[in-house]
Structures are given as C-alpha cells and as structure tokens.
Amino acid sequence: MSGIKLTSGENGGIASGGVTVREMTRLERIGAHSHIRGLGLDDSLDPRKCGSQGMVGQAKARRAVGVIYRMIAEGKIGGRAILLAGKPGTGKTAIAMGLAQQLGEDTPFTTMSGSEVFSLEMSKTEALTQALRRSIGIRILEETEVMEGEVVEIQIDTAFGGENKAGRAKGGMEKTGRLTLCTTDMETVYDLGTKMIEALSKEKITAGDVITIDKASGKITKLGRSFSRSRDYDAMGSTTRFVQCPEGELQKRKEVVHNVSLHEIDVINSRQQGFLALFAGDTGEIKSEVREQIDAKVVEWREEGRAKIVPGVLFIDEVHMLDMECFSFLNRALESDMAPVLVIATNRGISKIRGTEYKSPHGIPLDLLDRLMIVSTEPYSHDEVRKILSVRCEEEDVEMADDAMELLARIGIETSLRYAIHMIIASSLAATKRKSATVEIDDVKRVYRLFVDVKRSTQYLMEYNKEFMFNELDDRTTEYGVDNNNHHDGDEPVEGGVSGDMLMASSP
Ligand SMILES: Nc1ncnc2c1ncn2[C@@H]1O[C@H](COP(=O)(O)OP(=O)(O)OP(=O)(O)O)[C@@H](O)[C@H]1O
Numbered sequence: 001m002s003g004i005k006l007t008s009g010e011n012g013g014i015a016s017g018g019v020t021v022r023e024m025t026r027l028e029r030i031g032a033h034s035h036i037r038g039l040g041l042d043d044s045l046d047p048r049k050c051g052s053q054g055m056v057g058q059a060k061a062r063r064a065v066g067v068i069y070r071m072i073a074e075g076k077i078g079g080r081a082i083l084l085a086g087k088p089g090t091g092k093t094a095i096a097m098g099l100a101q102q103l104g105e106d107t108p109f110t111t112m113s114g115s116e117v118f119s120l121e122m123s124k125t126e127a128l129t130q131a132l133r134r135s136i137g138i139r140i141l142e143e144t145e146v147m148e149g150e151v152v153e154i155q156i157d158t159a160f161g162g163e164n165k166a167g168r169a170k171g172g173m174e175k176t177g178r179l180t181l182c183t184t185d186m187e188t189v190y191d192l193g194t195k196m197i198e199a200l201s202k203e204k205i206t207a208g209d210v211i212t213i214d215k216a217s218g219k220i221t222k223l224g225r226s227f228s229r230s231r232d233y234d235a236m237g238s239t240t241r242f243v244q245c246p247e248g249e250l251q252k253r254k255e256v257v258h259n260v261s262l263h264e265i266d267v268i269n270s271r272q273q274g275f276l277a278l279f280a281g282d283t284g285e286i287k288s289e290v291r292e293q294i295d296a297k298v299v300e301w302r303e304e305g306r307a308k309i310v311p312g313v314l315f316i317d318e319v320h321m322l323d324m325e326c327f328s329f330l331n332r333a334l335e336s337d338m339a340p341v342l343v344i345a346t347n348r349g350i351s352k353i354r355g356t357e358y359k360s361p362h363g364i365p366l367d368l369l370d371r372l373m374i375v376s377t378e379p380y381s382h383d384e385v386r387k388i389l390s391v392r393c394e395e396e397d398v399e400m401a402d403d404a405m406e407l408l409a410r411i412g413i414e415t416s417l418r419y420a421i422h423m424i425i426a427s428s429l430a431a432t433k434r435k436s437a438t439v440e441i442d443d444v445k446r447v448y449r450l451f452v453d454v455k456r457s458t459q460y461l462m463e464y465n466k467e468f469m470f471n472e473l474d475d476r477t478t479e480y481g482v483d484n485n486n487h488h489d490g491d492e493p494v495e496g497g498v499s500g501d502m503l504m505a506s507s508p
C-alpha cells in the first residue's frame with residue numbers, strides 16, 4: 001500500500017499471522033483472573049446476578065467501567081483516562097481484565113505494569129509511546145476478487161516428458177489438471193497449472209471442501225467442508241468445520257479486513273527484518289520520522305475510506321510506579337487525537353510521587369489526577385468474599401463442603417482475599433492426600449496452620465524479633481497491619497486485626 005508496508009512475508013503477513021495465532025488451541029492454565037470472562041453487565045449496564053461472567057459485587061465500579069466500555073465500543077472518544085483506586089485485593093485488576101474480555105479480540109487492549117517502563121533498552125517515554133501505539137488499532141479494508149465454491153472434483157494428469165511445440169521431448173514429469181468448482185447455482189471447470197496443483201495439495205484440498213481462491217495472488221483458503229458431505233465419512237477430526245455450499249456466482253468481490261496496531265506498522269517499517277522483531281519483542285527505539293510518516297498515511301487512508309481507526313485501551317497497573325517524567329508525558333499524550341483510552345490502577349493512598357519528595361493522592365501528580373475519572377473499589381463483604389471463593393473453586397475444579405467454604409470466607413475477611421484464594425488449591429491437595437474428593441473443614445484448618453498469612457507472620461516477627469538478623473523494630477511494622485490503629489506514611493492500613501482464636505471459634 002503506497003510506500004508503507006502493512007504486511008510481512010508473502011501472503012497476508014501480519015493479518016494472516018494474527019489469524020493463525022487465534023486458531024491455535026488455547027493453553028489451559030489457571031491464572032489469578034482466569035475466572036473473569038467479562039464485566040457481567042446487562043444491556044442497561046446493571047450488574048447481572050452475582051457471579052455472572054465470574055464477576056462478584058463491586059457494582060458501582062462495574063457500572064462505571066460499563067459506561068467506559070460503551071464509550072470505547074462506539075469508538076468515538078479517545079484520550080480519556082480512568083483511575084481505578086482502592087485497597088489491595090478489591091478487584092481493580094480483575095475489573096480491568098473484565099473490560100478487556102468484554103471488548104473482545106478486535107479492540108486492542110494493552111496491559112502493562114508501571115514498572116515495565118524502566119528498562120535499559122529504551123527510554124521511559126519510548127516505552128510509553130510504544131504501549132500507547134499498541135493500543136490503537138487500524139482496521140484496513142481491502143477489496144479483492146475471489147472465486148468461492150465447493151470443490152466437485154480435482155483431476156490431475158501426470159504426463160511423462162511431454163512434447164513441446166518444436167516437437168522436442170521435454171525431460172521429467174509434467175502435471176496438468178482440472179478443478180471443478182460449484183455453487184448452488186452454477187458449476188465451472190478451471191484448468192490448473194503446476195503451481196495451483198501444488199497449492200491444492202499443500203492445503204490438502206479434496207472434493208467436498210469449500211474454498212476461496214484469491215484471483216490476484218492465487219492464494220487458496222479452505223473455509224471448511226460442505227454440509228452435503230458431512231455424512232460421507234465416519235471419522236472426522238474434531239476440528240473439521242462444516243459450511244454451507246456458497247450461493248450465486250463463483251466469482252465474487254470480497255472485503256478483507258486486516259486488523260493491525262499502529263505499533264505493528266511502526267515496527268514493520270522501521271527495520272529491514274521488521275516483522276521478525278515483532279515476534280522477538282526486540283523492537284528497539286523507533287524513529288519519530290517513521291511514526292510521523294505512518295500517521296500521515298493513516299490519515300490519508302482514513303480520508304479515502306480505506307481504513308478505520310479503532311481506539312483501544314492502554315491499561316497501566318500499579319501506576320504509582322511511574323515517575324514525574326512519565327506522568328507529564330501521559331498528560332500530553334492524552335491530548336493527541338489518536339490517543340487510546342487510558343485505564344490506570346493503584347492501591348496507594350496519599351503517598352510520595354516516585355522520584356520526588358512531594359506527596360499526592362494515589363501517588364499521582366495533581367495535574368494528571370485532574371484529567372482522570374476516578375472509580376473507586378470498595379472492600380468486599382463476607383458474602384461477596386464467599387461468592388468469589390466459590391467462583392474460584394469452580395475455576396480450579398475444587399469441590400468444597402459448605403462449612404469449609406464458610407470458614408475460608410471468614411479467613412478471607414480476617415486476612416485477605418488473596419490469601420483465602422491461595423488456600424483453595426492447598427486445601428484441595430490436603431483433601432486429596434486423605435483420599436477425599438471434597439474439601440472438608442479440617443483440610444482448611446490444616447493449611448491455615450501450614451501457611452501463615454502476613455499478619456501472623458508479622459506477629460511472629462515481633463515476638464521473636466531479637467532472634468532474627470538485622471532486626472529493626474520501629475513503627476514501620478504498622479504497614480503490615482499488626483497495629484491497625486496507626487496510619488503510616490499515608491498508606492492505608494490493611495483492615496481487620498488478627499484473631500488468634502478464629503480456628504477455635506469456627507469449630508462446630
Ligand atoms: N469482583 C470480583 N469478582 C470476581 N473475582 C474477583 C473480584 N474482585 C477480585 N477478584 C479476584 O480476587 C483476586 C484479587 O483481586 P485483584 O488482583 O483484582 O485485586 P487488586 O485490586 O488489583 O489488588 P492490588 O491493588 O493488590 O493489585 C484476583 O484473583 C481477582 O480475580
């Protein structure tokens with residue numbers, strides 16, 4: 001496309017590369033947020049029943065993020081910034097992941113942690129620029145002429161040393177063939193050259209497949225098998241996709257959509273082997289001239305109606321790790337007209353801005369705070385903790401007795417939600433050890449004794465302080481929630497004290 005490379009390799013490059021990645025089977029691993037499948041909102045942005053799409057409680061914050069979702073989905077507004085603020089473990093990252101899931105695959109969503117910008121390979125502002133440009137998608141429309149139909153027959157003739165016009169024998173084999181394609185309305189026979197025969201056998205095309213052939217490049221794509229052939233074979237791989245035999249003319253104009261991000265276009269155009277750098281992640285710094293050129297081209301394509309800008313989301317978690325330079329860079333970046341929506345999250349209270357002696361709410365300078373829409377997350381109630389734990393049990397495939405769940409929920413309230421979540425798989429292992437499929441209350445008690453939470457660990461430290469190395473007992477310990485009457489350094493104390501007799505109290 002006029003000077004600027006969009007794709008790499010021979011056929012389709014990035015766009016087709018993206019598709020291949022999507023077709024790969026997903027690795028099934030359970031992560032901290034793998035139970036989150038969306039924001040769990042209905043059409044009027046009200047939270048659906050508890051646990052919908054893995055989301056529990058936090059109704060106000062979810063509603064607010066739902067509004068942001070609408071804003072992004074309509075694609076009109078960029079350059080807005082949302083701050084998710086709240087205590088540790090109140091679901092800030094979970095809500096951001098829910099937003100990503102809700103937006104789907106076609107809207108770019110970039111996730112990074114504040115500390116990622118501090119790398120030796122590139123400057124902080126370059127890292128942020130790359131992240132911002134990763135979050136802006138370009139949807140490029142291309143019209144191509146294709147032939148689309150169901151394969152009726154492939155006939156291949158192999159002739160030995162066919163004669164050419166001069167009557168001299170040619171050495172070797174020569175393949176010729178015919179391909180019969182049909183739609184529900186017509187059928188045509190095409191002559192095949194050697195190259196097409198090779199392409200057909202490479203794609204393992206057989207009679208009954210529905211295919212498209214790009215007229216310009218000759219690229220063959222298998223769409224699936226025709227429904228009419230579904231009964232031909234008993235054994236069919238689970239990946240076989242059945243499609244209808246196409247209707248109408250064999251030759252069609254088809255709109256092909258390529259989804260790429262601005263950053264991908266940057267990388268491909270900034271290096272000789274640009275697209276390889278995309279896979280290696282070693283993109284280095286990109287010259288501003290390259291970016292300017294690309295921006296100008298994108299504007300041109302947009303005016304011609306060939307491309308659409310899809311503003312996505314840049315999510316910066318633990319944003320208090322950014323310093324003054326980064327914050328002022330973001331201030332400015334948000335005002336450019338190709339800015340994505342910025343979502344940031346922090347669990348800090350009034351604390352020092354990194355690299356300065358100034359204190360500010362959330363550790364974010366006031367001028368940036370002023371540009372933010374702030375959504376706060378609230379601590380969970382007992383019932384909500386219980387529901388989150390049961391959602392996690394389902395995700396981790398753990399069966400838990402009611403009273404065990406109740407105890408775990410209480411542990412979650414007394415210690416932290418994360419600690420309780422981690423106890424699920426541990427207590428399930430304890431249950432397996434005594435050959436039981438269900439986690440009982442004793443299993444939970446057992447792992448509660450095996451793994452101490454932060455508060456118990458700190459209490460232990462205070463008791464045996466003298467016996468540890470480099471002990472310096474001062475009021476900093478309040479940070480870890482042992483003494484929860486004192487606020488330290490503006491950071492919010494962890495709520496709830498240690499209740500030593502919790503285990504006793506919970507015994508029936
Ligand atoms: N409303 C919720 N529904 C379902 N799961 C949740 C919800 N809130 C939190 N969780 C789960 O609880 C765990 C902790 O939440 P999360 O990591 O989102 O906390 P956070 O607010 O980002 O904390 P931090 O400030 O420490 O980063 C995660 O596994 C998360 O998926």
Ligand SMILES: [Mg+2]
Nearest residue numbers: 092093094317
């Ligand atoms: Mg988090």
